[in-house]
Amino acid sequence: MGISVDTFFLNPQAQGTLQAQIQQMIAEGILSGRFHVGEKLPSSRKLAAHLGVSRITVTLAYTELLANDYLTSRGRSGYYVSDNAPVPPRYTPLRRGAETVDWDRAIARRFTLGDWLDKPADWRDHRYPFIYGQTDPTLFDHANWRRCAVRALGQKDFASLTADYLDRDDPLLIEFIARHTLPRRGIHARPEEILITLGAQNALWLTSRVLLDRSRKAAIEDPCYYALRELLVQSRCRLAPVPVDGDGLPPEAVPGDTDVIFTTPSHQSPTTATMPRARRQALLDRAEEIDAMIVEDDYEFELSFLGAPSPALKSIDRDGRVIYVGSFSKSLFPGLRLGYLVGSEPFIREARALRSMVLRHPPGHIQRTAAYFLSLGHYDAQIRRMSATLLQRRQALEAAIAAHGLTIAGRGVYGGSSLWMRAPEGVDTADLARRLQDRGVLIERGAPFFAGPERPGNFYRLGYSSIPTERIAPGIEHIARAIDESA
């Protein structure tokens, strides 16, 4: 590919001769790495016509660059970036005027203040990745996913690939969710009660913006998924963290002036506690009593390899009080960005309008690919395969933990993909995680899950969805040793 003539502009305010300006543009292109060794320059005739200068000016500039070894000429075929041209440093900051904008003033709202878990980008290169929520290539059915994606790229699906989806989502995907996915959770919903979202995070965000404002109060579990707390803090609603116990969120502890209750009954995040049926009913009763809405994040319900999952809270909701959040990201892959909301029509209508304003809609191709993957049964097969492997890993993990005398603070009775752990008092797991990372062991510190200001520092999470079974025992040995060193 030659260098396009369109990349050249003369700056009317620039200093120096036209020839010098042209030379400088080309040299800067090479130095900044935009033009690569061996790339062909536009002909002097073309560049001269494009810039509106005489051809001799361009030729003189090229000749000068030839002498400086920026360019090389290949007889009549033209000028090329020379093999000997200065090698660009990878993305050197380009010469520009010093920016005069006062960003502290220009930025009206900051979003970078939150406490996030940092996952090293090279986590796959670590020997013992007890990380959470990532895809294990050995468990993901990449071949069938690709087949479904290719099918969704076919002529027949042209409209679903290319069109706008403003007023509706992919009807195939919606139908599958309504007829197959939700009934397994005991939920009956019409298409108008379902909205496809860009993952569960997007579903939670949309819900918070429709149901909350500064005057309203949200109750959250403590500890809870840190990104949920962060987005509620940003919404500037009032926030009531409610400490969870071994059965999840205690209904009687939800403040009476709460407007929206966020809960994870299937596997409490991060403690993995499962809320018993009686408490689910009690939570619904409490919500009715104080006239609060409930947002149920039903993540990971599919990974119930230790026992049948309870029906969703939404399945015993007679009032339309429960907004249900589902996701395919955990069981497929996080980069998919596909989740859904189930709720009453007036709510879904507002959430859809907000979604339109913020991002229009999740890309059609992804919706259609997922619809094929689900309806052809690949999804169920993958869940079965994942469950069998996760069961093995879970057993290896619990055995290794017992052998080394580590303490489990929470374990999902139905399954899941992580354990919630407690190190001895005084152990700072942020420091522990740093030390372990040097030895190839990745764990997640627990502090970001807690509401401030007094956060316990000695919890951590062990994910087992990405670590091979045989690495679990030696990995746990590293952790036990590192904890001993802390004491």
Added chain:
Amino acid sequence: MGISVDTFFLNPQAQGTLQAQIQQMIAEGILSGRFHVGEKLPSSRKLAAHLGVSRITVTLAYTELLANDYLTSRGRSGYYVSDNAPVPPRYTPLRRGAETVDWDRAIARRFTLGDWLDKPADWRDHRYPFIYGQTDPTLFDHANWRRCAVRALGQKDFASLTADYLDRDDPLLIEFIARHTLPRRGIHARPEEILITLGAQNALWLTSRVLLDRSRKAAIEDPCYYALRELLVQSRCRLAPVPVDGDGLPPEAVPGDTDVIFTTPSHQSPTTATMPRARRQALLDRAEEIDAMIVEDDYEFELSFLGAPSPALKSIDRDGRVIYVGSFSKSLFPGLRLGYLVGSEPFIREARALRSMVLRHPPGHIQRTAAYFLSLGHYDAQIRRMSATLLQRRQALEAAIAAHGLTIAGRGVYGGSSLWMRAPEGVDTADLARRLQDRGVLIERGAPFFAGPERPGNFYRLGYSSIPTERIAPGIEHIARAIDESA
């Protein structure tokens, strides 16, 4: 695919015998369309074990349904949904308790109040679709897009397909934008100054949320892209609509207390006016004088088939004052949902954090597919092909308009994909559009582009990116006749 046992739950609060409940679950499944003719029921043994009831209870329920012709039995192979089972109405509302939630109270903020252009979902079935921003299948290089998508589904790209992209975007796509796309607009940017967004809409939304709050003022063009005005209204900032003229936004008319100026210098939306270079510089000077930021939406710059495009406003920005919004949706397809923001690092950092909170990141597969399509040169080839066709259509359109004496209110001097039209005073183009739709002609009414409350009702937009050249003249004839009938 048989009916999964997981879709069955007994409701602990249900009335009636266990047998009756099981019968009812199955009948409801058939009546609601969840269970299809010919699908196999779980064996009585399996279902009994799952529900924790005796096997004879399930068998009795099945026998009863057999008698009612809901089910049929095929000897020893089990029970199936009968061919004669009642055919479900498509998604009958399911029997549920009346919802008691007061949605007027529960919804904190409404997003459904805006004025949107309604595009009929079946627009492809209309003979004369003068609609805007949709993909013409004869112009889109579907075959190479599919090839790139398949390549991006390969084993080598597994990580980019499946992984989280929180702190960065696809490096291939970013590199292409930095080295090839932006230099064509005269813009030099480092990777840290670029953020991939879910289309231009998402880019504008993120920008508005970072730069504006209730205390700040945004200046917008009047008329302007209605979805931009809508998202600013929702942000609750103060809004100053500034009437545009034939050269776009007049800098001297921007109020002195403006914090952010939203502008479309390349093709003003919707009038298609192109801002001359001198005015661009004057706009930058005005922004510096009043210390305002500028958001430049550079949509459609590629479709400059009538003349070379001017460099972007961002290219003459020395201060870092301009935030640049680019998009691939117009030139590829709107369902792609891929755009980008270019701005100074402090701004991009906040926009990225906000994007993470709202939707995490645009799906990796789409980013990688676009990177391949761009870097293999298919994108440029497509733009050339589109431009040649759009030029033909534009000429046919201008000729037909002249022949019928219709009035063009704005035409992009460089190209574009639409004309901005004015009907005689007193013609209501909303009504005109309705009448034309019955004759297979789709035009866009102009009122939603204007800031209220006194909106002119006689403007309309004619897109020519989806209508075949030979349909243009007869389509314009219909429009001229319908306007005559209004008079």
